[in-house]
Amino acid sequence: MLDLGCGTGRVTLAVALAGCKVTGVDPNGSRLEAAQAKPNAGQMEWIEGDSTAIPPGYEFDTAIMSANVIQEILDDAELARSFADIAHHLVAGGRLAFDSRDPMGRGLEAWTKERSHKAVQLPEGESQQWYQTTQVDEANGLVEFFANEVGADGTENIGCGTLRFRSEEHLRSMLSQAGLVVNEVSGGFEGEPAGQGIGSLVVTAHKP
Numbered sequence: 001m002l003d004l005g006c007g008t009g010r011v012t013l014a015v016a017l018a019g020c021k022v023t024g025v026d027p028n029g030s031r032l033e034a035a036q037a038k039p040n041a042g043q044m045e046w047i048e049g050d051s052t053a054i055p056p057g058y059e060f061d062t063a064i065m066s067a068n069v070i071q072e073i074l075d076d077a078e079l080a081r082s083f084a085d086i087a088h089h090l091v092a093g094g095r096l097a098f099d100s101r102d103p104m105g106r107g108l109e110a111w112t113k114e115r116s117h118k119a120v121q122l123p124e125g126e127s128q129q130w131y132q133t134t135q136v137d138e139a140n141g142l143v144e145f146f147a148n149e150v151g152a153d154g155t156e157n158i159g160c161g162t163l164r165f166r167s168e169e170h171l172r173s174m175l176s177q178a179g180l181v182v183n184e185v186s187g188g189f190e191g192e193p194a195g196q197g198i199g200s201l202v203v204t205a206h207k208p
Contacts, residue, residue, distance in 0.1 A: 001015060001020050001021065001022045001023070001060055001061070001062040001063070001064070002022075002023050002025065002054070002058075002060040002062070002063040002064070002086070002089065003015070003022055003023070003024045003025065003063075003064050003065075003066070004025050004026075004051060004063060004064070004065050004069070004082065004086065005025070005026055005065050005066075005067075005069030005070075005072070006024035006025060006026045006031075006032075006035065006046075007026055007028070007031045007035070007067065007069070008031050008034040008035045008038075009024055009032075009034070009035030009036075009038060009041065009046075011064070011066045011067070012024040012035065012044060013035070013038060013040060013041065013044070015064075016040070016043050016044045017040060017043075021044070022044045022045075023044065023045045023046075023047060023054075023058070023060070024044060024045070024046050024047070025046075025047045025048075025049060025050070025051070025053060025054060026046075026048065026049075027048065027049055027050050029048050032046050032048050050078075050082065051081065051082040051085035051086060052081070052085060054085060054089055058089050059089060059090070059091050059094075060089055060090055060091070060094060061090070061091050061093075061094045061095070062094060062095050062096075062097070063086045063089070063090060063094070063095070063096045063097075064096070064097050064098065065082075065096075065097075065098035066098065066099065067099075068099055068100055068101055068163070068200075069098070070082075070098055070100050070166075071100055071101060071163040071164055071165065071166075072161075072163065073164070074142065074162060074163075074164045076174070079174060080174055080177060080178065083096075083174055083175055083177075083178035083180065084178045084179070086178070086180075087178045087179045087180050087207050090206075090207040091207070092207060092208065093206060093207065093208075094206065094207050095183070095204060095205065095206045095207075096175075096180060096203075096204070096205045096206070096207075097202075097203065097204045097205075098202075098203055099189075099200050099201065099202045099203070100165075100166060100171065100200065100201050100203070101163075101165055101199060101200055101201070102165075102167075102168070102187065102194065102195070102199050102200055102201045103141055103165035103166070103167055104167070104195055105195075105198075105199030105200070106199075107199040108133050108136065108143050108145075108165070109133075111131040111132060111133040111143075111145055112130075112131075112132060112133070113130045113132055113148070116130045116131045116132075117129070117130040118130070122152065124151070124152050124153075125151070125152025125153070126152055127149055127150065127151050127152060128149070128150040129147075129148065129149045129150075130148050131145055131146070131147055131148070132145060132146045132148065133145045134146060134160075140164070141164050141165040141166055141167075142162060142163075142164055142165075143162065143163050143164075143165060144160070144161070144162045145160070145161060145162075145163070146158055146159070146160050147159045147160075147161065168185055168194055168201055171185075171201065171203060172185070175203075175205050179207065179208075180205040180206065180207055181205055181206055181207075181208055182203065182204075182205045183204045183205055183206055184203070184204050185201055185202070185203050186200075186201075186202040187199075187200060187201070187202070188200055188202065189202060
């Protein structure tokens with residue numbers, strides 16, 4: 001199995017421990033270092049890079065892009081290339097699954113301190129966390145935001161980022177152009193119809 005955009009390997013490791021042979025790929029070296037430092041990380045292969053870093057000849061029966069990772073790929077051409085690379089490395093009948101926030105769900109409107117604030121209990125104490133949307137480009141689906149965290153010691157960390165929200169139609173078109181056939185688009189992880197779930201688009205597709 002291929003986990004593209006595996007990050008710190010939380011999903012990758014869980015799948016590997018369930019008995020699957022997994023290759024984790026991510027362009028962020030520090031995230032991969034964190035993944036490789038985890039228990040049992042030596043049971044799988046880790047590759048630093050994007051979809052172009054997948055070695056020639058590698059074939060997978062399944063590929064995943066979890067935790068809304070495709071929203072971090074802002075450029076359509078780059079995402080199209082990622083889908084095409086995945087299709088190239090999938091065996092016939094192989095499947096791709098990923099999730100992305102549904103722009104129709106308007107979840108970004110909840111990214112305010114008042115609506116997104118939560119307290120997280122960590123070993124060192126309670127951490128306060130929230131999101132704040134700072135700019136929205138509706139025409140292109142781009143959302144800029146801050147992620148705020150105040151640690152138990154009062155230290156405040158602020159990270160900024162940009163995500164791209166793509167519609168179901170947009171994603172279907174890109175998958176088709178990559179040679180992949182969409183099997184299902186759900187609104188959540190329990191098979192809810194799109195638009196009636198948790199504000200997500202959970203997509204599965206296969207290589208004919």
